[in-house]
Amino acid sequence: MLNEMTQTTIKSTKLPPSEHQYAEVIHRLEAGGSMLPDTPENLMQIIGIYKAYAVPMDFYWRDLLYIAERVFLEPLPFFKYFLPQSYLDLPNHYAGDDADLKIWRGRASAHPELLEFMNKGETRKMPKLLHHLWHDRINMEFAEACMRAMLWHGRDMGMGKFDAYLDTEEYRANADKAIKAYFKGNLVMLGLYKLFPDMFVEQVKQLSYYSNLGLFWEVMAPVFFEMSDIYDEGGFKGVPDAMDFLVNGIFAIAGRPIYHHVYIGDECLEIIPKSKGFTWLYEAALPYVEAVFYRTAPFRGTKSYNAQAQQVPSDQKDFHYGILYADVFPVGTAGIPPTLLMDDMYHFLPDYLQEYYQQHCRGEDDILIQLGITFQRSMYNVTSAVIQALRQALLYPLDDSNPEHLQKNRAFFEAQLDRFLRPEARLPNIQSSDYR
Amino acid sequence: MLSFLLWLPVIGASIIGFMPGKAESGQLRQITTVFAVITFVWAIWLLTQFDITHAGWQFKEYLPWIKPIGLSYSLAVDGLSLPLLVLNALLTIIAIYSIGENIERPRLYYSLLLLINAGITGALVAQNLLLFVIFYEIELIPFYLMIAIWGGEKRNYAAIKFLLYTAVSGLLVLAAFLGIGFLNGVISFDYDTISTQGLSLTTQLVLLSVLLVGFGIKVPLVPLHTWLPDAYTEASPAVTILLGGILAKLGTYGLIRFGLQLFPEAWSVVAPGLAIIGTISVLYGALSAIAQKDIKRMVAYSSIGHMGYILVAVAAGTQLSILGAVAQMIGHGLILALLFHLVGIIERKVGTRDLDVLNGLMNPIRGLPLTSGLLIMAGMASAGIPGLVGFVAEFIIFQGSFSTFPIPTLLCIIASGLTAVYFIILLNRTCFGKLDNNLAYYPTVSRAESIPAFALTIIILFLGIQPNWLLRWTEPTTNQLALNSEHLALNNQMFNHQLSLLNVNIGSFY
Numbered sequence: 001m002l003n004e005m006t007q008t009t010i011k012s013t014k015l016p017p018s019e020h021q022y023a024e025v026i027h028r029l030e031a032g033g034s035m036l037p038d039t040p041e042n043l044m045q046i047i048g049i050y051k052a053y054a055v056p057m058d059f060y061w062r063d064l065l066y067i068a069e070r071v072f073l074e075p076l077p078f079f080k081y082f083l084p085q086s087y088l089d090l091p092n093h094y095a096g097d098d099a100d101l102k103i104w105r106g107r108a109s110a111h112p113e114l115l116e117f118m119n120k121g122e123t124r125k126m127p128k129l130l131h132h133l134w135h136d137r138i139n140m141e142f143a144e145a146c147m148r149a150m151l152w153h154g155r156d157m158g159m160g161k162f163d164a165y166l167d168t169e170e171y172r173a174n175a176d177k178a179i180k181a182y183f184k185g186n187l188v189m190l191g192l193y194k195l196f197p198d199m200f201v202e203q204v205k206q207l208s209y210y211s212n213l214g215l216f217w218e219v220m221a222p223v224f225f226e227m228s229d230i231y232d233e234g235g236f237k238g239v240p241d242a243m244d245f246l247v248n249g250i251f252a253i254a255g256r257p258i259y260h261h262v263y264i265g266d267e268c269l270e271i272i273p274k275s276k277g278f279t280w281l282y283e284a285a286l287p288y289v290e291a292v293f294y295r296t297a298p299f300r301g302t303k304s305y306n307a308q309a310q311q312v313p314s315d316q317k318d319f320h321y322g323i324l325y326a327d328v329f330p331v332g333t334a335g336i337p338p339t340l341l342m343d344d345m346y347h348f349l350p351d352y353l354q355e356y357y358q359q360h361c362r363g364e365d366d367i368l369i370q371l372g373i374t375f376q377r378s379m380y381n382v383t384s385a386v387i388q389a390l391r392q393a394l395l396y397p398l399d400d401s402n403p404e405h406l407q408k409n410r411a412f413f414e415a416q417l418d419r420f421l422r423p424e425a426r427l428p429n430i431q432s433s434d435y436r
Numbered sequence: 437m438l439s440f441l442l443w444l445p446v447i448g449a450s451i452i453g454f455m456p457g458k459a460e461s462g463q464l465r466q467i468t469t470v471f472a473v474i475t476f477v478w479a480i481w482l483l484t485q486f487d488i489t490h491a492g493w494q495f496k497e498y499l500p501w502i503k504p505i506g507l508s509y510s511l512a513v514d515g516l517s518l519p520l521l522v523l524n525a526l527l528t529i530i531a532i533y534s535i536g537e538n539i540e541r542p543r544l545y546y547s548l549l550l551l552i553n554a555g556i557t558g559a560l561v562a563q564n565l566l567l568f569v570i571f572y573e574i575e576l577i578p579f580y581l582m583i584a585i586w587g588g589e590k591r592n593y594a595a596i597k598f599l600l601y602t603a604v605s606g607l608l609v610l611a612a613f614l615g616i617g618f619l620n621g622v623i624s625f626d627y628d629t630i631s632t633q634g635l636s637l638t639t640q641l642v643l644l645s646v647l648l649v650g651f652g653i654k655v656p657l658v659p660l661h662t663w664l665p666d667a668y669t670e671a672s673p674a675v676t677i678l679l680g681g682i683l684a685k686l687g688t689y690g691l692i693r694f695g696l697q698l699f700p701e702a703w704s705v706v707a708p709g710l711a712i713i714g715t716i717s718v719l720y721g722a723l724s725a726i727a728q729k730d731i732k733r734m735v736a737y738s739s740i741g742h743m744g745y746i747l748v749a750v751a752a753g754t755q756l757s758i759l760g761a762v763a764q765m766i767g768h769g770l771i772l773a774l775l776f777h778l779v780g781i782i783e784r785k786v787g788t789r790d791l792d793v794l795n796g797l798m799n800p801i802r803g804l805p806l807t808s809g810l811l812i813m814a815g816m817a818s819a820g821i822p823g824l825v826g827f828v829a830e831f832i833i834f835q836g837s838f839s840t841f842p843i844p845t846l847l848c849i850i851a852s853g854l855t856a857v858y859f860i861i862l863l864n865r866t867c868f869g870k871l872d873n874n875l876a877y878y879p880t881v882s883r884a885e886s887i888p889a890f891a892l893t894i895i896i897l898f899l900g901i902q903p904n905w906l907l908r909w910t911e912p913t914t915n916q917l918a919l920n921s922e923h924l925a926l927n928n929q930m931f932n933h934q935l936s937l938l939n940v941n942i943g944s945f946y
Contacts, residue, residue, distance in 0.1 A: 327873050362880050366801045429874075436877070 015406050022417045022427065029413045030406075032398050034384035036377055038239040041433055043231070046242060046378035048353035049345065049371060051228035053378075056344035057221040058111045059118075060143040062087045064214030068207045069263050073182055073200065075189065081140045082128060088115070094253070095222040101252060104222035105229065111221075114138075117347050139340035143213065146292050151209045153291040156317055162212065162258060162283035165276065166205045175204040178262045178269045208272055211260040216284035219256060223249050228350070239381060246385035247392065256280035281389075289386050293379055294419065295319040323379045325424040342368040345375065361436050370436050377430050387416050437485075437495045438511040438561045441478050441521065442554060445471055445528075449550040452543055461542035468532055468546040475553065476525035486518055488908050491916035493563070493628075501567075506617060506625040510563035515913025516692060516762060517560045519906070520685055523769045524560065526895075527681045528553040530888040531674035534777045535586075536784060537884075545586060548578035549674065556682055560689065565613040565625040572686065573606040579675065579683065587670040594663075594670035601653050601663035608650030609690065615643045616698065632698050640702035647695055648706070654687030655743045658717040668736035673780025676732070680739050681773040685765045688746045692758065696750055697917060703753065708841070710751035715844040715851075717744030722854035731782070731789045731862055735775045738818060738858065741851060742768045748844050749833040755918040756836030762910045764829035767817075767899070771826055774814040774892040781807050781885055782866070785878040791862070796871030807881055808867035810889045815859035817896050820852050824900035832907075 018026045025035050036042050063080070066087045071080045088110040093100045096108030119125060121136035131137050154163035165171055179200050183189040193200045227236070227245055236242050258280060260272040272278065298305040298312050298321055305311045313319060346368060349357075357363065357370045391398075395412055396405035420427040429435040448471030452464055459467075486494060493512035501509045513521065531549060539545055555575025562568035576599060584595035617625055619635055632640050653660045668676050696703050721741025728734040742764070749761035782797065783789050785804055797803040817824035820831075830852055838845040899906045 327870075361877060362802070365880060369801055 014403065015410060018410060018414065020414045020417060021421060025427065025431070026410065026413045026417060029384065029387065030398060030410065032244075032388075033240045034243040034381050035387075035417075035427060035430070036239050036243075036381045036384065037431055039433065040238075042377060043236060043239050043242060044352060044356065045374040046239070046381050047228055047231040047236065048350045048356075049374045049378045050224035051350055052345040052348040052353070052371070053341075053375065054221045054224035054228070055111050055114050055117075055348040056138050056341075057217050057224070058092075058114050059083065059138040060140065061214045061217035061221060062090055062110065063138075063140050064143055064147065064210045064217070065090070068210035068214060069261055072207060072262050072264075073179065073189075073203055081132065081137065083118075092218055092222055093256075094219055095225070099222075103219070103249065103253075104226040106222070106225055111225070113348055122347070139344050142340040142344065143217075145296075145340075146288070147206070147209050147213045149291040149296045150213060150287055151206055152297060153295050153316060153319075154209070154287060157287055157290050159286050159290065160278070160283040162272075162278050162287070165272065165278070166208060171205075171272070172201055174269070174271045174273075175201050178264070178271050179204065181264045181267070181269060182262070184264075204271065207262075208260040211272070212258055212284050213288065215256070215258050216280065216288055219249075219253050219280060243381055243385045243388065246382060247389045250281060250285065250385065250389045251392075254279060254281035254285075258283045286386070289383060292322055293324050293383055294322045296321045320422060320424055323376055324383060324420070324426060325422070326376065326426070327424075339368070341375070342372045345371055373436055376426055380427065380430055387413070437478075437482065438497055438513065441475060441482070441525075442511070442557050442561060444475050444478070445550040445554040445557070447471075449547040449554070452550070453547040455543075459543065461539060462537050464542045464546045465532060465537060468550060469529065471550055472525070472529045472532060472553065475557075476522075476529055479522045479525040482513070482518065483522060483909065486513075486515075486909060488515070489912060491515065491912040496563070498563075504623070505566065506564075506623045507566045508564045508624070508626055510567065510626050511561040512563045513561055515910040516689065516917070519762065519766050519909050520560050520682070520689060520769075521557060523685070523766055524553060524556045524682045527677055527769065527773050530681075530773055530777060530892065531677045533884055533888045534674040534677055534780050535672050539586065541585065545582070548582050549678075551575070551578045552582075552678055552683075556678075556686065559686055563627045565617070565627065565630065565694075566610075567625075569606060569610045569613060572609065572690075573603070575683070576602050576606065579679065582675045583667060583671045586672045586675070588672075589670070590666065591670045594666040597663045598667040601656075601660075605650045605653035605687075608646050608653075609694075612643050612647040612650060613694075615646070619643075630698070632702075637701060637705070640699050641705060644695060644699040644702040644706060647699075648691070648710070651687045651690040651695065652713075654690065655684055655747070656687070656740065657713055657744070657747060658720045658740065661717070661740050664740060665733055665736045668739070668776075669730065669733050673776050673783070676736075676776040676780070677773040680736070680776060681769040684739065684743060685769055688743065688750065688761065688765055691747070691750050692761065692917070696753060696758075697920070700920070707751040707753060711748050711837075711841040711844040714744045714747030714749075714751060715847045717741065717747065718848050718851040719744075719854075722851045722858065725858040726854065726861065728858075729791045731791060731794070731866060732776070732779050733789075734791075734858060734862055735772070735779055738775075738855065739768070739772055741855065742772075742818070744851075745830060745833050745848055748841065748848055749837050752837035752840035752845075753918060754836045754840060755915045756832055757840070758836070758914040758918050759907060759911055760829055760832030760834075760836050762914055763825075763832055763903070763906055766906060767825040767829040767896075770892055770896050770899075771814055771817045774810070774889060774896065775818065777889050777892070778807055778811045778814060781881055781889075782811075785881065786875075791865045793875075794866045795869040796867075796876075798867045799871040799876070802876040802878065803871050804878065804881055806886055807889070810893055811867060812863055813893050813896070815863050817900070819856040819859050822900075823897070825896045825903070825906065826900070828900055828903040828906065 015030070017023060020026050029035065036046065063083050066083055067077070067080050071077050074080070091098065091108035094102070095104040095106055096102070099108065118137070121131045123134065123136050157163070179193055180190070183193065223246070227242060230236055230245070236245070256279065257274040258278040259270070259274045259276070262269045262271055295316070297319065349371065353371070353374070357367045361370055391409055391412055395409050396402070398409065400406055400409070417427070448468065452467055482495065491514070493514050495513055497509070497511040499509040501507045528549065532546075552575055555571050555578065558571030559568055559575070562571055580595050580599045583598055584591055587594060613625065616630060616632055617623070619639060620631065622629065624630070632643070635643070649660065656664050668680060671679060718741045721737050721739070721744060725734045725737035725741065728737060746761045746764050749757040749764065779789065782794070782804065786794060786797070788794065798805055798808040817826040820827045834845055834849055
């Protein structure tokens with residue numbers, strides 16, 4: 001169990017005060033804390049939202065894998081969000097009694113709240129197609145937007161080997177085999193493949209990212225469920241505890257294989273075999289944080305960005321439309337469409353968070369914004385966990401007695417926080433509880 | 437019937453003012469609403485009883501009062517005053533809900549609100565010139581107090597300025613009325629018995645000029661307008677609605693009732709000048725509104741412009757233009773009330789009226805989407821978009837005035853385009869754009885705050901689509917009024933012409 005793992009010791013720094021604009025946050029990180037201030041209110045908010053996020057995430061990862069493995073290159077994938085029972089029953093590798101690593105003590109198949117929502121939605125029980133057309137369902141479009149962010153930014157993030165592998169002859173040969181097997185007997189599609197092979201391979205690359213993200217979230221959903229259960233039992237004493245749980249979880253899961261399998265009939269074709277050695281931390285978690293938390297894209301929102309007026313950076317690495325920068329209003333923003341995620345989380349808010357939102361701002365009327373800002377806070381905490389994990393993996397312990405080591409840690413933290421110096425960054429906002 | 441309309445609000449004000457025990461603000465608001473609603477229903481009932489085929493006075497009431505000075509309690513309405521009575525009753529209800537429920541000194545506040553209603557009703561139904569002046573002056577006191585007590589930061593300055601200007605307005609009107617009475621040598625100031633026909637054109641011109649300045653302050657016309665921006669901006673939304681919605685209309689009402697009707701010949705002499713002043717007011721109001729950064733001040737200046745249309749129409753003096761003037765008085769009263777009500781909501785919720793700060797209020801979740809939507813509607817109505825009452829009134833004015841004063845009318849048409857300019861500025865900056873994440877923690881607009889705006893919007897839309905319901909009450913009266921003016925002006929001209937011929941003949945005889 002992850003909660004039994006050792007937790008990072010919080011100690012105050014022995015260095016002179018930092019002169020960075022976010023010195024207070026840096027000192028907090030050096031003391032083993034999070035970018036998010038340690039208050040009971042923040043803890044309650046982030047744990048509540050993790051739980052509300054985990055339920056739709058339980059659908060996202062299952063459907064992402066279903067699309068990558070089964071829908072595959074279906075030319076008219078009208079029903080790709082209609083998850084079959086086999087994928088609802090698909091056991092999560094990190095939940096339940098038969099788990100590879102038991103992160104969550106709950107069930108391995110789909111979460112009961114998710115099943116209940118899929119059955120009734122916001123409206124009432126009716127055929128699945130009507131729920132879909134009425135948009136009374138889980139918004140897989142959000143998951144696909146995250147996947148696309150990873151695909152678009154995968155080229156130049158300079159981390160991991162997964163994206164580079166997609167350009168190899170080996171990958172192309174595997175994809176070719178899968179495409180031909182999938183369209184066996186379909187002369188039209190095979191003819192098209194003959195004419196436009198790159199287009200098909202490009203689609204397969206996208207499907208590999210479906211699989212990548214699905215496998216990433218398969219881990220995160222039980223992590224968040226477990227955090228919610230620990231909090232309900234009074235297990236977390238503060239925000240740093242919650243962050244440490246994530247840090248420890250990251251290390252525990254870091255080696256989980258990332259792969260892409262396609263099932264055609266009873267046959268399993270390995271487009272990216274497990275044997276390639278792609279792992280969860282370097283090929284999924286870190287690219288995900290970079291692509292989705294920091295970068296994403298200036299699309300999908302209703303705010304207009306004028307590329308000709310230099311409002312959109314020419315270099316993708318300078319994109320800053322992720323949740324850490326997002327203006328979380330459901331309209332007037334860009335990046336990952338927040339309305340969709342907020343809407344999904346809204347269905348699964350724990351009671352204490354519901355009550356909390358009712359007491360602030362406009363209560364029910366602007367609850368989507370309130371929970372969106374809570375989500376932003378919680379993602380700053382997840383990013384803090386990633387920063388601490390990287391520091392732990394690449395640098396020195398926080399309680400290191402060597403001042404040079406501590407100085408290197410500080411330089412690392414300062415470099416990380418430099419990314420939040422731009423005016424769009426919400427780091428200063430989340431320092432205050434008035435930001436809702 | 438008219439006495440009930442006049443005295444019911446006074447009774448209501450007395451009950452609220454002298455009610456024993458401690459009363460909550462909400463409770464007092466409910467009592468005020470009851471009196472205001474009964475008054476409104478009574479005014480509507482009068483509409484149903486009003487004979488629209490009859491152009492003259494109806495529902496007459498007469499009681500001799502102080503005979504030696506010619507003062508009598510003489511009340512009546514015609515097609516000119518009746519729609520304004522209904523507007524007054526309606527705006528009083530709107531005003532009650534244009535300010536938050538928890539106000540300081542609610543007993544005094546609601547009493548004064550009802551007294552304003554009574555004062556304006558009295559002025560509109562008064563058939564005696566002195567009685568008119570009494571009500572015309574009396575309603576200044578509650579207005580002054582309401583600006584001075586519940587106004588904004590510079591309320592004392594604005595209240596004193598308002599009082600000085602409008603008191604002078606009252607004195608000038610009184611002086612003109614006394615002049616008419618004394619120079620005619622009559623001891624009755626009853627409207628039916630008083631006439632200026634016996635006075636020379638020069639005397640008429642002098643008296644009319646005094647009257648024009650008096651009512652011109654009230655309207656207000658440029659350059660007598662300087663009290664308006666301060667008073668409108670500093671007063672609470674409720675008071676601004678009554679100031680712009682109905683009190684200013686007393687000025688234009690006075691111009692038609694006492695200027696055009698009592699001085700038809702002199703009016704025809706000064707009419708070209710009045711048309712020019714009206715046009716200047718229209719252009720000045722529109723251009724000044726464009727330059728404003730405060731949305732309330734912008735609406736205030738827009739009011740100066742829109743009142744200018746009425747002057748141009750009254751100056752033209754045709755059947756159609758006078759009808760248009762009355763339609764504009766009603767239409768503008770409704771639109772201005774809606775604008776000030778919405779501006780009041782924005783100020784209360786956002787905490788500013790600054791165009792440079794306001795932004796993105798159309799945001800559906802954290803903005804004021806309903807208020808913004810209605811503000812767009814009000815702006816369209818004010819800019820004279822077809823299908824709304826503003827278009828009906830302005831179109832009739834332009835059509836009726838063009839034959840008499842083509843150039844001023846054309847300039848007014850251009851100015852109506854400028855109205856669209858400043859409303860687009862206002863709406864673009866206030867409603868559209870991106871809501872600032874750091875500021876957008878505005879309280880929601882309650883149903884009690886929205887309902888008055890909805891009611892006004894529905895009326896503005898209904899009268900825009902079905903203008904007959906606006907004009908039917910007025911048309912016979914304004915037709916008769918225009919005919920009488922033309923006839924009397926012609927008679928007077930003939931009389932003066934014959935008089936001059938007689939003088940020439942007498943001179944040659946000697």
